[in-house]
Amino acid sequence: MKEIIILGSTGSIGKSTLEVVSELRGQFKVVGLSACENTRLLARQVRKFHPKWVAIADKEKGERFKKNFRGSLDGIFLGSEGVRTLAGKKVDLTVIALVGSAGLLPALEAIESGNDIAISNKEVLVIAGKEVMKQAKKQNVKIFPLDSEHCSIFQVIDNQKKKEIRKVILTASGGPFYNCDKNKFSSIKIRDALSHPTWKMGSKITVDCATLMNKGFEVIAAKWFFDLDWDKIDVIIHPQSIVHSLVEFVDGTVFAVLSDTDMKITIKYILTYPNRIKGSFKTIDLSKIGKLTFSRPDEGKFPALKLARLAGRAGGTKPAVLNASNEIAVKAFLEGRISFPQIWKVCGLIMKRYNLNTAQTIPDVLRADEWARMEASSIIEKL
Ligand SMILES: NC(=O)c1ccc[n+]([C@@H]2O[C@H](COP(=O)([O-])OP(=O)(O)OC[C@H]3O[C@@H](n4cnc5c(N)ncnc54)[C@H](OP(=O)(O)O)[C@@H]3O)[C@@H](O)[C@H]2O)c1
Numbered sequence: 001m002k003e004i005i006i007l008g009s010t011g012s013i014g015k016s017t018l019e020v021v022s023e024l025r026g027q028f029k030v031v032g033l034s035a036c037e038n039t040r041l042l043a044r045q046v047r048k049f050h051p052k053w054v055a056i057a058d059k060e061k062g063e064r065f066k067k068n069f070r071g072s073l074d075g076i077f078l079g080s081e082g083v084r085t086l087a088g089k090k091v092d093l094t095v096i097a098l099v100g101s102a103g104l105l106p107a108l109e110a111i112e113s114g115n116d117i118a119i120s121n122k123e124v125l126v127i128a129g130k131e132v133m134k135q136a137k138k139q140n141v142k143i144f145p146l147d148s149e150h151c152s153i154f155q156v157i158d159n160q161k162k163k164e165i166r167k168v169i170l171t172a173s174g175g176p177f178y179n180c181d182k183n184k185f186s187s188i189k190i191r192d193a194l195s196h197p198t199w200k201m202g203s204k205i206t207v208d209c210a211t212l213m214n215k216g217f218e219v220i221a222a223k224w225f226f227d228l229d230w231d232k233i234d235v236i237i238h239p240q241s242i243v244h245s246l247v248e249f250v251d252g253t254v255f256a257v258l259s260d261t262d263m264k265i266t267i268k269y270i271l272t273y274p275n276r277i278k279g280s281f282k283t284i285d286l287s288k289i290g291k292l293t294f295s296r297p298d299e300g301k302f303p304a305l306k307l308a309r310l311a312g313r314a315g316g317t318k319p320a321v322l323n324a325s326n327e328i329a330v331k332a333f334l335e336g337r338i339s340f341p342q343i344w345k346v347c348g349l350i351m352k353r354y355n356l357n358t359a360q361t362i363p364d365v366l367r368a369d370e371w372a373r374m375e376a377s378s379i380i381e382k383l
Contacts, residue, residue: 216308
């Protein structure tokens, strides 16, 4: 039985991962789980999966959990250091399903311990992809993409020669506002931004999908996951979200990966890799779907995609600055403090102001992240 730690077990990906683990009865032993605020759900997960350790990022909630917990656990670790302690435990696979830059240090800790990791938390690769992949190579650990787009590419190019790939094409649904008149962007409501047309996900990624920042982040993550030139990573709008990605080879053949919009399909593939295990998933019936449409993204209307591409190409600490600005701006939008288009306006302003693009060591990245958070907060206060 393989031992698994799930960081972010109370989130959308974390919960789906636990569902898949339950389905794969006898194949995985859950030894570690982590939450930030949702300690109630964590307690239920502990009762069901009997891990050895848990980590709770929110210290106050963690203290309360510790005081009231009646079961038996070998360790309850608190705060972001606690999440890192859990990530450093030696297991067969660590799932990084945290959100934003919170996943970076735990991911590095897991790699340092020699654990293979499955990452849905793409921001880790956005802010420090080069360093993360370098450390993974050094420790000889595998990094699996737990995102439907990257997992599709992974399935196609596994065992293929990289020089035979002409390009990879990430599909984007376009989110809820792709056809909305851009003059109406300022009056977009939070609840509308949180209703994605095809996927059910955590609130931060749902807003990132609506601005298309998520797709820009996926471009950067694809660069590091697959070690591709920037020119070989393309994006196409595909509102039905049935084709998850395409890979075009030099001979003109294009492979597309199609499936229902259910992250458990991706998670199951990664957990059971290199095997394919029968699942109780909805299969797609193309005759019912009728048509699949594709179009070029409108980067004038959705500048976040372009901002991410530029930050990725600039490299160094620029992607970390963009990510941190975006995290602060999305939080402000979700709290009703800024409007929807102000998300990318704040990010654009900070990218213009940032000119200290130093080498991309982890301390550099953390400094840039902190700077951008402060700048973004101060810009937002003045808006
Ligand atoms: N959801 C999807 O379908 C999907 C698909 C592809 C990729 N992804 C990526 O996967 C990642 C997770 O997405 P999600 O939708 O699962 O997010 P989510 O539902 O918001 O879950 C995030 C998880 O991280 C925990 N967390 C939040 N802030 C934290 C912090 N500062 N320190 C430690 N833990 C923290 C949360 O704990 P509490 O809930 O206990 O507060 C929760 O367990 C994101 O990077 C996203 O882009 C998601």
